[in-house]
Amino acid sequence: MAEQRFDMIVIGAGPGGYVAAIRGAQLGLKVACVEREHLGGICLNWGCIPTKALLRSAEVFHLMERADEFGLKAENLGYDFDGVVTRSRNVAKQLSNGVGFLFKKNKVTTIMGEARLAGNGRVVVTRKDRDDEISAPNIVVATGARARELPGLEADGKRVWTYKHALQPPHVPSRLLVIGSGAIGIEFASFYNTLGADTTVVEVMDRMLPVEDAEISAFAKKAFVKQGMKILEKSSVTRLDRSEDKVIAHIETGGEVTTEEFDTVISAVGIVGNVENLGLEDLGVRIDRSHVVTDEYCRTGVDGLYAIGDIAGGPWLAHKASHEGVMVAELAAGQEAHPVKKANIAGCTYCTPQVASVGMTEAAAKEAGHDIKVGRFPFIGNGKAIALGESQGMVKTVFDAATGELLGAHMVGAEVTELIQGFVVGKTLESTAEDLSETVFPHPSISEAMHESVLDALDRVIHI
Incomplete structure (x- = not known):
């Protein structure tokens, strides 16, 4: 196939990539966006949106349980867990399809496949039956990140889950252990705890929600404990003994190791940038702890090559990625753009x-x-x-x-x-x-x- 030429190529169609592609097209650039799996990326399909749909169901259920406080009557309360998950997946599908519509509206060329940088503004896209080469003077890497997995605590999709498994669970947890109390961990802890799971959260730092103000963390912890959660701070899970129907967790606190039985474990111990197999190192791009090093304009040091969103480091937030996407598209179009001020980016955790x-x-x-x-x-x-x-x-x-x-x-x-x-x-x-x-x-x-x-x-x- 003859090489296709564009003004800008975006690798990854998450909230950074798809926004960059649309903004570039709005500015008159001929844009292609390469995506290997889902339009909308992790955020729309497996992150921000479907988790909020789950949490909304839990919030409504929690309010139903409080009906008497509002002078209302509600009897025989319960939930259809499959229905809760189905609604979440439908919400994600609707928004993912919406990205496809916006691409068509803005004349962005969508290419489904695996992308690899080939140097000199060239990208090789691997599909099932062939490799195609496309080129552009501006290339934006927006490949996002995935869940970090610690040795011995790796997810198996059965009893030990990442966020993906927790969104389409093989069973409803009864006794749940959540490793990590950042936004992802505490949101899933809040969701499953509200639906009745006996929930324990283990945090290695000296307090839960460690990036938040200490006073806010303490207030939130008090609320979670009141809801029945068990919060273990300055603690770590050193080992998981797995069997068909349970997991024995070895939990170290203050030098003392205890064991506790759970039927489900969710590992939420951070993320790792998707930097592999992109050809970044071959071009001399600097990578630090799985994230591409950039300047304030998301430039990598390679002419015409940008990196945005989770792959470019924290804060690991969709709205930060989207704003960076707009910025680099405007730079690619020859416009003046303002760098993103990270101190002015809000962090939100949608627990209760x-x-x-x-x-x-x-x-x-x-x-x-x-x-x-x-x-x-x-x-x-x-x-x-x-x-x-x-x-x-x-x-x-x-x-x-x-x-x-x-x-x-x-x-x-x-x-x-x-x-x-x-x-x-x-x-x-x-x-x-x-x-x-x-x-x-x-x-x-x-x-x-x-x-x-x-x-x-x-x-x-x-x-x-």
């Missing part, structure tokens, strides 16, 4: 209660040398939260005492993954504590807790 944050924690701000002012406001002082029956939560804000700069915002509670964007906009616009204090927030809304946390930092809080 939800957790969200942006910017520096209190400890990080102090370590960076800031003299700080900290504001806090509990949901129990917010009328809308009480009316919703969601009074367990809090908002915490961190400001530079001298300049009023918003350094960080941290939340736990209902709908905080939606609320956090208010502070993201504030940071992006370089708003100060005074600016935010003078902003009028709607009443009644949970967002008023954001306002009150700012006022608290200024010693002007009203409702506590």
